Amino acid sequence: MKSSLFLTFIIAASLWLNSCQKSQPSYELYEEGQEISIPKAKLQDKIKGGWAGQVIGCTYGGPTEFRFNGTMIGDHIPIPWDENQMLWWYENVPGLYDDVYMDLTFVDIFEKYGLDAPDSLHALAFAHAEYQLWHANQAARYNILNGMMPPASGFWKNNPHSDDIDFQIEADFAGLMAPGMVNAAADIGNRIGHIMNYGDGVYGGIYVAAMYALAFVHDDMEFIVEEALKTIPKESEFHQCITDVIQWYRQYPDDWKRNWFEVQKKWSFDRGCPDGVFKAFNIDAKINAAYIVIGLLYGKGDYGKTIDIATRCGQDSDCNPANAGGILGTMIGYSNIPDYWKQGIDKVEDMNFKFTDMSLNKVYEVGMKHALEMASRNGGRVEGDNVVLPYQKPKTMPLEIGFEGIYPTRRMNLSKNLNTANQEIAFKIKGKGLVITGEAVKDASKEHDNLLINVWIDGKLHEEVKMPTSFQSRKHEIFWFYDLGEGEHEIRLEAKYIPQGYQVNVREALLYSSINPGNQNY
Template identity: 25%
Template sequence: MPSNYLEKLYSGYLGMNIGIRLGAPVEPTIWTYERIQSTYGDITDYVKEFKNFAADDDANGPFYFLRALYDDAKDRDITPNDVARAWLNYAREGIGMFWWGGYGVSTEHTAYINLKKGIEAPQSGSIEQNGLIIAEQIGGQIFIDTWGLVNPCNPKKAADFGEAAARVSHDGEGVLGARFFCAAISKAFETSDINEIIEAGLAQIPADSIYAKVSRAVLAFHAQHPNDFRACRDMLERDWGYDKYTGVCHIIPNAGVCVLSMIYGQGDFNRTVEIATMCGWDTDCNAGNVGTVLGVACGLEGIADKYRKPINDSIVMSGISGFMNILDIPTYAKELAILGHRLANVPCPEGLVESFTEHDIYFDFELPGSTHNIRISDPFFCQAKHSTEKSFKGTGSLEVVFDRMVRGEKSKVFYKPFYTRDDFSDERYSPTFAPKASSGQKVSMQIFLDQWGGNETMGIAPYVRLSKSKKELVQGYVKLVDQEWVHIEFVLPDSEGELIDEVGIVLEAYSTRKPKSLGRIFIDEFRIYGNADYTIDFNKQLSNFGCITPFAHNNGAWSLENGAMYLMTAEPSEAYTGNYFAKDYSVSVQLNPQSGHSHLVAVRAQGAMRGYHVGFDGANQVSLYINNFGFTKLASAEFPWQLGKDYDFKVTVQGNTLTFAIDGQEVLKHTDDTFDYGMFGVSTRTAARTYFKHIRFTEI
């Protein structure tokens, strides 16, 4: 493995998301190449500011489809069917994840419907099944970056993994794009020479393929005109444009843009993603793909701060798990590095394994420049940046400079564990969220004070903010001690049915007007951990992105009515939330069935196709089902229930035992070893109308 593997992974994944964010505003077809040029000229920075950048299909796919390595291909190479199962498990039908443009129009939508109808991969994405045009659209190369990241210095293996993943939805030239980019990403771990990287990608596809031919045409043009990328773009329009390669977004013209931007960017990360954006067509896909390659090749030092800082180490996504949809990039880089060691069959460094956690939040600030999405409420008084000057453990910390504050002046320093629609500028790909921090959990951090001026040392108070009311629950103040590390620990308070969307400290000055407080604090070893115990009050929830907070809905019509979450559906439907990696817990739900025969609670749900569902199941009966790519009844019992009446359900999963009680009476108990962690939620297997309220989740 490369000695700097983790850092290169981090820069590559950052590079992908920078490219996506840069290219996304000019992706819609109304933004022609000419319009981009006349409006923005020579692009040298983001063209649009966002409150927070909403989800994007180019980020969803590389994250969620890679989970095939956990679910099915745990000890072997992946197959197209492994990745197909990830498609079905982690996508919500018709919303989020990718572009649902219609069967026979959107390649991904077409492949998904094929899979749902029982057409297995790779037939689901084949030319035979879908025709040449659908099979050769760009999606074959836009969801595959992570397969290259987990196979460093092994272009052939990376290409083979990328091809297996791409064959779920693509064929022909569309699959060759996956091979090219996975190989290029893999090669970038061992060289920064862009010519070598491009050749490594081309070595993994047939020399007589159209993909290779358009790439060679670009390289030949560059050899004759090395300083004029726009002339090369004109050549692509003339010889390889959308008029010749049709469909919504064909891979061949965009392959030309990708090779163009890399060769004219000449190994410079920033210029490469800028050129990819200026060239038009599928701008976020192209800038994202080349951003991964150049992010790995150039490393963190090659990424300009103007591009890195707005990312702030965080992205959001729109898969079925609201918990995983809030992604910390340094933490995910560690996860990818662990997977990379596993696939290479080499021991993983012990410190790397110890520093990674799925269930909890742990920010160690060890990766160069990492900030872990820690934010400042008042940039007039405070500025935050990564530092290697002080650390409680390891080499890194977060430095927060406070500048001339006087008694009563404050700034919050916080992590954002939950989002609502108001946090975003738009609704790209309809993200959904489940809280990463909840009542009952503990928060801890180490804080070092280096005060330069003022007649009183600074104080801090732990706090949380509630997402709907914006009420801040501030705990007692602690005076910091100059030149000492102070351990701060507190329990997240009862949020009384709301969700927590800020967790951190209030930094307050105590100095009088002369001299003012000036200096800095260093934060290290930031954790949110332990068992959650919280309630969901639907009087305090919102309807956001087509879902009721904090749930991700899969089918059905869901709304807020009379203090309840109301479901009306003509088909099987589910709503999921909670920590994806929660193991032992109980869920209490008050349920009022209005019509239909199926009214269920889901536990240890690992997606749309995996989990347990228990509850009313036909006249005078309750049943427990396991969903493992198809529902199977595990147990049932008699229970006389009726429509229009409130029932208090309580489902407890502990070890391999599931217990189901109604109104305090145990009605069903069963043991099963299939799933040992997962989300919770509510569901139905048939047409139904149901009210759900008074939900409580308690980890054991």
């Protein structure tokens, strides 16, 4: 009897000790301003890991980008990887790396004009760059080229794509130049993110940058994911979405697909993007950030598993593994990315990204320079072969909510053209706002031109719209306005300047109401 009681006591004590051990964090908790010494070579290795990890992840996901919308990529579907993958994409489809060369636009401005370079220089550099843009980036480019500078260029009433993924995919640089300095990374992200985004769209970039900054000084991915989220206001949908992913991870720690299904059920709606509302296509920042986090959590530190899961979540399946691969690459360092995933990178590290004068080897060097400068201005320093980094505990950014108080209700098919033969299109709507989609086009024999349309609302001239035929400077949508009085309205589009051989294709009207249609997601 005594031996049985003793055995029961030993088992209970063992279980109690085990639970105590599990409750202890596997990461070191630093205080605000605490100095962290890291070998200079290790810091360089982490910066290389961030940039290289981003390129590897982007390349791996390239073949599947937006080919699986609203569905995951099944395990039975092969995704190729070999020593020639990166070189092939560099040489044949360099536009795949838009998230990288957009990063490098901002890196280049910091390099030329210093870390205090005004936002206007960043905005003008990307607006006048040779590369093509889409969504929030292109809407902001049009705004900037026509005199609307940030933050107005990214504000949701001026940019229907303001909640899209754009800054999220190009914010890596902000974290890589601020090792351990999460608030410095968030501040840079907040400034530059407002060039093209607002609200959740900016938060996506801040969150990614914060995870990078923390990945320099922590080696627990669960902690990094949660700690970085402290930079985002809890009232935002972005914070709520990522919080759900973390909670579902705890509930289903070995089943990333179950987590994906829960995200899909609750967060797959899109309120803003005219290309995604009521469609399977979804370039919204928060759901694609959810896929990044699913990859980071369920990858459990395994590089290949991390980028594979982030890719197989679908949607923007090159940019999401690029972010995930870069964050994990920063945490483990370039030297610890498995050789299998680095195969072929030596073939491209000296090649400039298209539209830039910068290669991976160059950005490794410049990135280290900027990180040391950022450390110095925040109280850090170089001591021999070590770098002393001043640790920062996350501070929450101010709350911004885009598309507040309006709800999409209908996609109205228009399918008409404005040209010399058809000078007017009129239709009626019911609601508080609308977005009219379409584009300006020209005959092959014609030069590019800026077409002009008058938009009349309820018999009054509301706006003269300039529609460039050039893809580079195009207006992403014809017209939008979210501040109509709730009710019935008559819309009329009038050709003001559309010469022979040119036309404006008017495709759809996306309607909004101030009345919630009852969808619980809203």
